Amino acid sequence: MTVPFACDPARTRGRLHPEEESAFRSPFQRDRDRIIHASAFRRLKHKTQVFIEHEGDYFRTRLTHSIEVAQVARTIAKHLGLNIELTEAVALAHDLGHTPFGHTGEEALDRLMAPYGGFDHNAQTLRIVTRLERHYAEWDGLNLTWETLEGIAKHNGPVGEPVPPALAEYDAVHDLELHTHASAEAQVAALSDDIAYNNHDLHDGLRAELFSTDELAELPVLRDCFAEVDAKYPGLNYYRRRHEALRRFFGVLVEDVIGVTERNLRELDPRTPEDIRHAGRMVVQFSPALWSDLKIIRRFLFERMYRAPSVVAMRAEVTQVVEELFPFFLKTPGELPKQWRKDVSEAADETALARIVGDYVAGMTDRFALQCHDRLISDAKAVAATR
Template sequence: MLAPYACDPTDSRGRLYPENESTFRSCFQRDRDRIIHASAFRRLKHKTQVFIEHEGDYFRTRLTHSIEVAQVARTIAGTLNLNTELTEAVALAHDLGHTPFGHTGEEALDALMEPYGGFDHNAQALRIVTSLERHYAEWDGLNLTWETLEGIAKHNGPVIGVLPYPLAEYTARHDLELDTYASAEAQVAALADDIAYNHHDLHDGIRADLFTSDDLMALPLVGGCFAAVDRAYPELEHHRRLHEALRRFFGLLVEDVMSVAQSRLQNLQAENAADIRHAGRSMVQFSDDIWIQLKDIRQFLFERMYRAPRVVEMRERVTMVVKELFPLFLEEPELLPREWRDDVAGAGDETALARIVADYIAGMTDRFALQEHERLMGREVL
C-alpha cells in the first residue's frame, strides 16, 4: 500500500508526448526500463567517480555507483511506503549527465562553456533524456513521465535564480515547477546518492592506499563502527574487518535517513504528493547530529582523497584533454561524427554550436575521450 503522499502512477501528470499505457507495466516502470536501456546509461560503465577508468578494475564507476544508489533508494522508499519504481528511475538517471573524468571533467567543461551559459551535470541529465537520446520514431529523448523528469531536474531541491540552459529550454515547453521541492521519491534518491558515495569513497580510498583503516578509526561515526566490529570479531582479518565496519557505517546512515523522514512525514500529515512539494523543506534528510559528523568525513575525503597529490596530478592531465578538445571541435565542427553534423548545420550561432560540442564531449567515456585526444592531437596524455 502506498502512502497518501506517494506518487501514484495512476495519477501521473503524463508525458510530453501522449502514449498508450502498457497493459503490464506502470508508467514509472516504463521510465525505469527506458533509462536502463538508454545509450547514456550504458556509457556510465566507462565513466569514473574519482579515479580514471584505467587505474583499476575495482574502483567505482558511474554505473556501479548508480546501481548502488538505486538499491539504497529502493530500500528507503519501500520502508516509507513510497513508489519504489519512480524512486529507482530517478536514482538510475541522476548521473546520466556527467562528463568523462568525473567532477574534474565537469569543472573543465563548465569553465569552457562559461561564455555560452555554463555546464551543469544535473541539467545535462535532463537534456539527455528529453533530447539527446534519439532512438524512438515519434520523438527525441525517452518521453519520460512528468514525475521522473521533475525528480531528475530538482532532486537536490528547488532550482531558483538563473536556470541552466537545458532546464530553461525544456521547462518552457513542459513546466516542471522548478521552484518547488520534488516528490518524496526524488528526495529519497538524492539522499541515497549521499549515502552511497560517503560509503564507497572511503572504501575506494583504502583500496588506492590513500589512507588506512587506522585513519578511518579516527573519523566520527566510522570509528564507532570499527570498534563494534572489533568487539564482536577481535581476530578478524583486515579486509573482512574493513568491510564489516563500512557495512555498519552504511546501515547507520540509511537508518538515520529513514528515522528522520518518518518523523517529518508524520508531523507534516501530508494528504497527497503536492503537500510534499509545497512543504517548504525537504522531508528526507539526515539528522542534525549525523549531518555535522558527515561534514568531518567529507572534509577528510576532500583532503586525503580528492586532493591527494596523485589524484591532483591526474586531474591536471585529464583537464587538458577537455580543454584541448573543446576549442578544436568548436573551430572545426566537421571533425564531429556524421550523426552530429545535422545538428551543426542547424546551429544558428556560436552559442548553439558550443552547446552541441559540449553535448558531444560530455557524452564521452574516459576511454573514448583519451583515444580521441590522442588521435586528434597526436600525443598521449597518460
C-alpha cells in the same frame, strides 16, 4: 502498500508526447526501463567516479555508483511506502549527464562553456533524456513522465536563478514547476546518492591506499562501527574487519535517514504528493548530528583522497584533455561524427554550436576522450614538432 503522499502511476501528469500505455508495466516502470536501456546509461560504465576508469578494475564507476544509489533508494522507498519504480528511475538517471573524468571534467567543461551559459551535469541529464537520446520514431529523448523529469530536474531541491539553459529550455515547453521541491521519491534518490558515495569513497580510498584503516577508525561514526566489530569479532582479518565496519557505517546512514524522515512526515502529515512539494523544505534528511559528523568525514576525504597528489596529477592531465578537445571541435565541427553534423548545420549561432560540442564532449567516456585526444590533438602535435 503505498502511503497517500506517494506518487501514484495511475495519476501521473503524463508525458510531453502522449502515447499508449503498456498493458503490463506502469508508467514509472517504463521510465525506469527506458533509462536502463539508454545509450547514456551504458556509457556510465566507462565514466569516472573518483578514479579514472582505467586505473583499476575494482574502483567505482558512474555505472556501479548509480546501481548502488538505486539499491539504497529502493530500500528507503519501500520502507517509507513510496513508489519504488519512480524512486529507482530518478536514482538510475541522476548521473547520466556527467562528463568524462567526473567532477574534474565537469569543472573544465563549465569553464569552457561559461560564455555560452555554462555546463551543469544535472541539467545535462534532463537534456539527454528529453533530447539527445534519439531512438524512437515519434520523438527525441525518452519521453519520460512528468514525475520522473521533475525528479531529475530538482531532486536536490527547487532550482534557483539563474536556471541552467538546458532546464530553462525544456521547462518552457513542459512546466516542471522548478520553484517547488520534488516528490518524496526524488528526495529519497538524492539522499541515497549521498549515502552511496560517502560509503564507497571510503572503500575506494582504502583500496587505493590513500589512507589507512586505523585512520578511518578515528573518524566520527566510524569509530563506533570499528569498536562494535572489534568487540564482536576480536582478531578479525584486516580486510574483513574494515568491510564489517563499513557495512555498519552504511547501515547507520540508512537508518538515520529513515528515522528522521519518519519524524518529519509525522510533523507534516502530508495527504498528497503536492503536500511534499509545497512543504517549504526537504522532508527526506539526515539528522543534524549525523550531518555534522559527515562533514568531518567529507573533509577527511577531500584532504586525503580528492586532493591526494596522485589524484591531483591525474586531474591536471585529464583537465587538459577536455580543455583541448572542446575548442578543437568548436573550431572544426566537421570532425564531429556524421550523425552530429545535421545539428551543426542547423545551429543558429556560436552559442548553439557550442552547446552541440558540449553535448558531444560531455557524452564521451573516459577512454574515448583519451583516444580522441590522442588521435586528433596529441598525434597532430607530434607531427608538427617533427617539421
